Amino acid sequence: MIRIKSAARAAVAFGAVIGLAGAAAACSSSKSTKSAGTDAEPAAATSSAGGGTAASELRLGYFANVTHATPVVGVAHGDFAKALGTTKLSTQIYNAGPAEMTALLGGQLDAAYVGPSAALSAFVQSHGEALKIVAGATTGGAELVVKPGIGSAADLKGKTLATPQKGNTQDVALRFWLKQQGLTANADGTGDVSVDPQDNATTLDQFKAGHIDGAWLPEPWASRLVLEAGAKVLVDEKDLWPNGRFSTTTLVVSSDFLKKHPDSVRALIDGQIAANQWITSSPADAQQLVNDQLKKLTGKALTAEAIKRAFGEQTATDDPLAATLQTSLDHAVATGLLKNTDLHGIFDLSILNAELAKNGQPAVSDAGLSKK
Template identity: 45%
Template sequence: MTRKSKTILFISLLITVAVVFFIGEIASHNTSGKKEVVRVGYFPNMTHAPALVGMSRGVFQKELGEKVKIEAKIFNAGPSEIEALFADAIDIGYIGPAPAINGYLKSKGEVLKIISGAVSGGASLVVQPELFDAFQQEGVKAFIGKKIASPQQGNTQDVSLRRYLQENNLFGKAEVVPIANADQLTMFSLKQIDGAWAPEPWASRLIVEAGGKRLIDERDLWPDKKFCTTNIIVSRKFLEKHSDLVRKWLKANVEVINWLNENKEEAQRIVNAEIEKLTTKKIPEEVLKEAWERLNFTTDPLQNSVFDFARAASELGFLGETEPDLSGIYDLTILNEITSK
């Protein structure tokens, strides 16, 4: 081989190496520049305050890091959030026990896990002043012939109301009417219903805006005044594939819960601002303060209250004829590791 040929070959090799290196750098840059995505579902209401505050203050984003993008998915009802989880449209969700249980049973335990608690409390039976006074005189008999509303048949408050009536031998003697929360307020103001078992802030709105009286704070019906209102659920597929991201999310959620409990006034301001941003409507200040006192923020999943709720729902015919098997609904491994440190 001549010197000229060797020179040409050497230059060709250099060019080849340079091209390969350049392509590799481009591929590497594109790969490293691609962000992981965490899609989280929650509601624009007070019982999802940890999600609202964590997103607003950037706590979740800070913990997940700049290479992870958070996509917020806003829902107004539990069933639609569960359907989104089934459709692989969200990875993590804040949700009440009723839809979480229904989703778990519907998927035969294949789709979701409860991985943490978020909120406890925040539901009350509010009644007309006349019924409140009659209850003081007659006790539970005052409910006979009365019309009491719940937000939706089979939802968390509906089951609580029906169980209360059943335990007091009033089942069938008082009428339970499923009415959306906003419509409850209107009908209560017009005295078209005698009471409502409602979540916050609607329970407090019935009091502040419609002159109702709080007859039962549901916390008083539970051991230690604690019952699960909001869980955190995760797609099983996402948990198995991205346990590191789930861990970071739960770590951030613990931080948010602690902050909520230590900064009540600032937390209320942020929650109301987020609700206004998402719904265009603010909660009146008096209602906000009244409702806030009924909520407890905790990472405790309060499993016994969820199992108890499931038994009650089953007895009322909402979950089939036999008590459902929820033995695999929880995976608290990561939460326990975080909170034990």
Template identity: 45%
Template structure:
């Protein structure tokens, strides 16, 4: 992986071509130009033929013959021109992509992306088809969604809330979730003198970004405890909120791993809320793998390679020895972000996260409702959001 431009999580690279991107390796490339979808043919048009009466004479017979000719032409056209479903299938038959632009975060909950990149799992699979890989680093989901919607990236690892919001606001046209990556690993870490939810009244709290998965979780938790108007929530980057917590400028933060463990291990914070305690069986999605809908339609072979690499990285994370896993995650974070975390922090963080391909789609409607209840995103349905065929092919 080309690491020509690295910056800390809280900063951005001045040469970055997209304002939301924190790090983009390699030289700038022109955006791929995707062909316009094929025009749809309406095969429902009907031609009416009236019977020629005695008064119509030869002219009536000519009209009848013309009608028969039109029907014949329409039949030929129907045979030769594909219908809408065939047009979409043809649009999908574009072969592997020239390049895959993939976004992810320097978080432990994105370890499948980090391991896949550092070990060359995805890059190796894409090279078989002549497809290049351009990784891009983000701080939080809304920024990644902005890049995905603008075409700056083709796929991303991110939290489910921004993906759900994008899907609903675009009426299902923006993206699809093709796999899960991680569940668990998010907590509200606070100062020691905050012992119960009522102590949050009058506090200053933080999340990685407004509208992100942890931001929605914190605001919904405050609303459920009738504290939404009594606490201040300020979105800040993970790196910045860590510094703010260390200086005592904020009282707590709802953050993913390894930042939750970092606040506990290095800054004397404690977990007031482990988000797993709020979900049935303790399962909730922290990171999912999404692909732009147009890219998925046009390059399913490339998406399949992406899901394959994700599966292999998850398998490695779940089978490697603890010490080997900690070392690999530290190296991957350092390569992606220019810095890493101490062994005790990574070790504690790994205990909080489960890596799995299951996107936990049963939780999505609840997440949509939570976001709508606190005024982030629109109400709607998650039906059709998950494209499970790629995961199914891995299982076979």
């Protein structure tokens, strides 16, 4: 398993690949409810179930996005806290996955909800040692939205488009799609199309001001550009995948944390299963709760129309859609953002499938990628 010193070295390498200043810069751009002095490995406490050990604290990262409805609900609805019992849950909010994965590689997070591209980057940079994908969370909920006058890919030549962060899932999706259309979008921002990674809130303001021509965004930001700024959908990412299903958000855990505290990971997954069941069975209540939390986390609630549209673009799921991960890697390799690597060992769905069985739900596939 990766040690703290080697994890820190991996974090530096990861930051260099995705254009970050490093773990400290990543954390300064996030919102945290973590108490001071928790960067050290959490102490273990005796577990009340399973006969193993539970962590005294679990440090969890996620985004204030509708595509992260699972953790937003899990925290606010109390599903995570109920399942974790005496384990303290500390949370930290991020804008995009690369910064979040830098924090996980640097030992500042134990688990994180993140898109597959950023998870792949961390896996590659740590030589397959730093993390495991232990569950899915969301499928769908990402679109390329543009100015009304843009009607085709050809119209994008000479234009500027935004993504949440260089190397994140939507950034890879945009760059690969442009490549398929015969358009260049170089990592330094040059090419037929200039890709300008930036904070999602900044993207909304920049689009309204006419400084950018569109963006490939997760929900609710795609909906906000459509409803608040007059953008139109040029590409719905669901249309690019078989059966319209692709992984938008997954749950990853530090390999070291999983080894030391499997009971805590089991509890977190139990909380997720409960949260997703509630989201599915009570969609109106879930939308209201997520909107209330978005206001708390970002200072602004969505309109009723925006939250409804955003929720309608995605589906909560515990399935990480493992069979799509190789395709995600292929896209990142094709755009020069990642090098090819063997993905065997990136999944550990054993706890998820055991807990799904307890809830009377079918097992999900790891696509043969659990073992090295």
